[in-house]
Amino acid sequence: MRNAAIAPKKIFRLTELKKTVETWKFLSKKIVFTNGVFDILHRGHIYSLSQAAQEGDILIVGVNSDASVKRLNKGPERPINDQDSRALLLASMVLVDAVIIFEEDTPFEVITAIMPDVLVKGGDYVVEQVVGHKEVLANGGQVIINPIVEGFSTTGIITKMRG
Structure with missing residues (x-):
């Protein structure tokens, strides 16, 4: 049986994450950030x-973070779930190794601090629009854009619920 306390151990502050990433890189692990x-x-x-x-x-x-979501103008009711709940859900996923909540409008500080090998963004972005793409590419990394799964969006779900 898995320990229920594992998920919170996967939620990091930037200083802790930097140290952990250094260890992973020392072990030749390929680091992906999204x-x-x-x-x-x-x-x-x-x-x-x-x-x-x-x-x-x-x-x-x-x-x-909740504050940065407010600044993104996603709507007055957003976020629906607070930052700690969202981080915990993600940390509970087997495929996620680490979660970090960032206060800034973009994750630029996190990206430049950990310098991932691969930077992934889901959505209708082009590489040049992805925050941190220049730094990751200059460091020999790559930037990948995942296609959108049509018909699935948080805004769409909220609209449907109000229906």
Whole structure:
């Protein structure tokens, strides 16, 4: 039986994450980073996370803090789930190795601190729009855009619930 306390141990502060990433890199692990709000987890999130996990050995997920979600203007009721709940759900997933909540509007500070081998963004972005793409590419890494799973979005779910 798995220890229920494992998930919180996968939620890091930046200083702790940097040290852990150094260890993983020393062990020649390929580090993958992706980020998002992950307000109401749905099929599109699961697809994107599973695709990201296949790109390396370690998957780190950056989660927007509640304050940064408010600044993204996703709507007055967002986030639906608080940052700790969203981080815990992600940390509970087997394919996720580490979760970090970031307060800034973008995960630039996290990305430049851990310098992942692969930077993954789900959605309708192009590489040049992905925060941290220049730094990761300059460091010999790669940037991957996962396609959107049509018909699945948190905004769509909220709209349907209000229906």
